[in-house]
Structures are given as C-alpha cells and as structure tokens.
Amino acid sequence: MKNLFKFLRGGVVLLLAHLFVLPVFLLSQELKIIPYYSLGVVEGAFIPNKGDWNFSVNLLSDLGVMVKPSEIHSFIGFYELKYTGPGLKRQEGEKFTDRTMDHLVSLRHNFLISDSYFLKSQINYMKEYKRTGSNEPWGTGLYDFDRMGGMISVGRKFSDLTVLSLTGQYHTMKFPNYTDLLAEFQAGSGSAESSAGKQNHNIIQAGVSLDVDTNKLAFDIILMNYTKQHIAEATLSAGSYYGSDLQKDIIYNVSARRIQKVGETFTIAPEVAYKVKSSNQNYLHFESFGSTTPPVYFDDYYSYNEFAFFVPAAIALSKRFEFSVTPEWDYKLYKNRNPRNTDGVFLTNEKQSNNMFILDTGLCFKPNDVTRTTLFYVFQNQKSNMKYERYLPYNYTGNYMGIKFEYTF
Numbered sequence: 001m002k003n004l005f006k007f008l009r010g011g012v013v014l015l016l017a018h019l020f021v022l023p024v025f026l027l028s029q030e031l032k033i034i035p036y037y038s039l040g041v042v043e044g045a046f047i048p049n050k051g052d053w054n055f056s057v058n059l060l061s062d063l064g065v066m067v068k069p070s071e072i073h074s075f076i077g078f079y080e081l082k083y084t085g086p087g088l089k090r091q092e093g094e095k096f097t098d099r100t101m102d103h104l105v106s107l108r109h110n111f112l113i114s115d116s117y118f119l120k121s122q123i124n125y126m127k128e129y130k131r132t133g134s135n136e137p138w139g140t141g142l143y144d145f146d147r148m149g150g151m152i153s154v155g156r157k158f159s160d161l162t163v164l165s166l167t168g169q170y171h172t173m174k175f176p177n178y179t180d181l182l183a184e185f186q187a188g189s190g191s192a193e194s195s196a197g198k199q200n201h202n203i204i205q206a207g208v209s210l211d212v213d214t215n216k217l218a219f220d221i222i223l224m225n226y227t228k229q230h231i232a233e234a235t236l237s238a239g240s241y242y243g244s245d246l247q248k249d250i251i252y253n254v255s256a257r258r259i260q261k262v263g264e265t266f267t268i269a270p271e272v273a274y275k276v277k278s279s280n281q282n283y284l285h286f287e288s289f290g291s292t293t294p295p296v297y298f299d300d301y302y303s304y305n306e307f308a309f310f311v312p313a314a315i316a317l318s319k320r321f322e323f324s325v326t327p328e329w330d331y332k333l334y335k336n337r338n339p340r341n342t343d344g345v346f347l348t349n350e351k352q353s354n355n356m357f358i359l360d361t362g363l364c365f366k367p368n369d370v371t372r373t374t375l376f377y378v379f380q381n382q383k384s385n386m387k388y389e390r391y392l393p394y395n396y397t398g399n400y401m402g403i404k405f406e407y408t409f
Contacts, residue, residue: 031069036078037409038062044376044402046087050393051096056087056402072112080104088380088398092332092354095392099131101138120153146174149203163211167220168204175199201226201247214259224249232282234297241284241295249279249302265316275306283337285346296346303335322364330356340388347385354384354394362404372406 042058064078082102089096106124113119125148130141149171156164178199207220226249230242237243257271283301287293307330314324332354339352362376378401384394 030071031067034066034068035409036062036064036066037407039407040404042402042404044087044400046096046398046400048088048096048393048396048398050389050396054086054096056085056400057083058085058087059083074110076106076108076110078106080106088378088400090330090356090358092392092394095132097132101129103127116157118155118157120155121151123150124148140177142178143175143199144177145199146176147171161211161213165209165211167207167209170205171203173199173201173203197227198229199226200228207253216257217255219252219254222249222251222253224251229281231280232284232297234282234299236294245280247279247281249277249281251278252276266313267315268311268313271310271312273308273310275308276304277306278303298337300336301334302337304332304337305335306330306332320366322366324360324362324364326358326360328356328358328360330354330358339384339386342387342389344388344390350385352384352386354382354386356380356382370408372404374404374406375402376404377401 038061040058040060043055045053045055047053059082061081062078063080064076066074066076068074080102082100082104084100086097086099089098104124104126106122108120108122111119111121126146128145128147129138130143131138132141149169151167151169153165153167155166158164175197179196202225204223204225205220207218209216209218226247229247231245231247232241233243235241253273253275255271255273257269259267259269261267279300279302281302283298284295285298286295309329310326311328312324312326314322316322334352337352338346338348339350340346357380359379360376361378362374364372364374366372377399379397379399381397382393382395386394389395
C-alpha cells in the first residue's frame with residue numbers, strides 16, 4: 001500500500017511538472033490545436049410491467065481541445081455534461097424515477113517517451129447531482145458528490161499490436177448533503193454536524209491491461225477507505241451501535257474481450273467480466289424508525305460476487321445503415337445477505353441473488369462522417385429472490401424504445 005501511495009504521489013508531482021512547462025510548449029513552432037465537440041441526445045419511452053410508463057431524455061455533451069506542441073507531447077482538456085433522466089436502471093437500488101446530472105472537467109497529458117514507452121497523466125474533477133424524486137431541487141440530493149483526483153499510466157508497446165499498460169489512480173469522494181439518520185436519532189438533536197460526511201471516502205485504484213491484436217485482458221483493484229463511517233456492531237456500546245473501526249471496501253475486477261470481424265460486414269465483440277467486492281461493513285435492521293427493540297444484526301452484508309457476459313454484434317447493411325444487437329447477462333450473488341419475502345421477513349436459508357438480462361438492438365443511419373441517428377429498442381428482465389419491493393424494484397420486465405442522435409466534430 002505504501003509503495004502504491006508513493007507511485008501515485010509521484011505521478012501527481014510529475015503531472016504538475018508537465019502543467020508547469022505547458023506554456024513553454026505552446027511557444028513551439030510545431031504547435032497544433034485540434035478542437036473537439038460531441039453531442040448525444042436520446043429520447044424515448046420506457047414501459048415497465050410495474051409502475052407507470054414514462055418518457056425519458058438523456059444528454060451527453062463533450063467540449064474539448066487537443067494541443068500538440070510536438071510529436072511526443074499532447075495535451076487534452078475537455079468538459080463533459082451528462083444528464084440521465086428517469087428510466088429502467090441497470091444498477092440495483094435505484095428507482096425508475098431517479099435522475100442524475102454530471103459535470104466533469106479533465107486535463108490529460110500524453111508523452112511518448114520513446115518508440116516503445118509512453119506515459120499518460122490526468123487530473124479531473126467531477127460533480128454529480130442526483131434527484132430521487134420529481135419535486136426534489138437540484139443540489140439537495142442525499143447522494144450528491146464531488147470527486148477529485150488524478151491518474152498516471154505507464155505503458156510499453158512490444159509491437160504495433162501488443163501493448164502493456166500499468167495504471168494508478170487516486171480520488172477523493174465527498175458527499176456534502178449526506179447525513180446518517182440513525183446516528184442523528186441515537187445522539188439526539190443538534191448532532192447533524194457529527195453525522196455528516198459519513199459517505200466520504202478515498203479511492204485508490206491500481207490496474208494492468210494487455211492488448212494483443214484485437215484481444216484485451218484487464219485486471220484492477222479498487223480500495224475504498226471511508227474517513228468517518230464506522231462499522232455497525234451487534235451490541236450497543238457507549239450509546240452507539242457503531243464500533244471504532246472505519247469502513248473499508250475492496251473490489252477486484254477482471255475482464256477479457258475479443259473483437260472478431262467475420263467477412264466484410266459482420267463484427268462481434270464478446271466480453272466476460274468478473275467482480276468481487278469485499279466490505280467489512282455490517283447491517284442493522286430496525287423494524288421501524290425509532291424502535292426501542294434491539295435491531296437484527298447481519299455481518300458482511302455488502303460483500304458479493306458478480307459475473308457479466310456481453311456479446312455485442314453489428315452488421316453493415318450498406319454504407320450508411322448498420323444493425324446492432326447486444327445481449328447481456330449479469331448475475332450477482334451476495335456472500336452473506338438474506339433475501340426477504342413479500343412481507344419483509346428475512347429468509348435465513350438463502351442468500352440474495354439477482355439475475356439481469358438485457359437485449360439492446362438498434363438500426364443506425366450514418367449520412368456522413370459526423371452524425372449518426374439510431375432507432376433503438378431495449379428489453380430488460382430482472383429477477384431476484386428478494387421479493388420485498390415496497391421501496392425498490394427487484395423483479396420486473398421493461399421495454400425501452402426511442403431515437404438517439406449523435407454529432408461529433
């Protein structure tokens with residue numbers, strides 16, 4: 001861990017050094033400036049078998065510029081605005097009505113050290129606003145967050161088709177509006193300040209990827225260290241159910257992908273991914289808010305294994321038309337979380353599991369090199385042995401159809 005921290009700290013220092021000498025590069029006679037703009041708008045209607053159907057609008061806008069003072073250096077800066085409206089959700093624990101708006105500012109430096117080695121460094125800031133209801137004002141969401149940090153990546157080209165990369169990242173996550181309602185209730189009035197910031201944490205990520213021809217293999221480790229959130233305990237101590245240890249999560253990701261072209265018109269790109277999350281956080285279940293009855297205790301409540309399989313495929317119907325289809329399977333099994341029946345009673349003889357299947361299809365029209373228009377249809381089916389759905393959906397089918405417009409310059 002200490003070596004990783006030193007590596008990341010060194011990367012940040014190196015990046016700042018690059019930014020310091022940027023004005024010198026800008027005086028170079030070889031200076032090239034390339035602007036970039038991308039706009040994506042999605043409008044459609046989603047129809048779940050539970051709840052009301054509704055219209056959805058998604059927006060993605062990127063504005064950037066690449067400054068290339070020489071053949072070995074390039075600087076890329078961009079601003080991204082992303083709005084995700086209500087609709088079917090892939091992530092467990094989200095309502096159909098949830099909305100998010102992201103603002104991302106990033107600056108990257110690419111450095112070709114030699115014909116074989118390259119260095120990439122980046123600093124970025126992201127602000128996300130989240131609304132869980134239509135009447136909730138932007139900026140007051142419980143899970144609004146600020147993310148700030150950077151990345152450094154070192155790679156080697158063994159050939160034009162084989163590239164090995166090592167990447168390290170460090171980010172801070174702050175949730176300015178988050179408060180722990182249980183901690184406030186236990187401590188009494190006037191304790192909102194002490195219970196604030198319970199979701200704040202630091203993220204350290206290290207990964208390696210190998211590209212060989214059209215094959216890609218990647219592995220990374222993500223450490224999430226919480227700064228104020230203590231782990232829940234089974235017994236009450238000093239008036240609190242929280243112990244002295246802070247929450248720590250670790251995630252392992254491994255994935256493999258291959259892009260295979262069959263003939264002149266058909267391309268398939270199967271991908272498999274496996275994730276393991278381990279957390280020392282536990283869960284206390286109270287029958288009702290303010291209950292004086294001791295809560296039910298569940299240890300290791302947030303750890304799980306997840307397996308995903310994708311098979312994107314596309315066929316060119318002509319020079320301007322393309323049809324694509326992507327089936328996706330996702331299976332998540334919790335290590336020590338019991339599902340609940342429709343009445344909310346925990347089933348102690350089972351572990352919660354979620355199955356999700358998504359079929360994404362689209363007919364794309366490309367009239368020129370900068371615009372794309374796609375008519376799409378998405379079918380989503382999610383099943384779980386979690387049957388208590390008073391607050392969140394776990395078992396549903398849904399249809400999502402609409403039109404997507406993309407412009408890139």
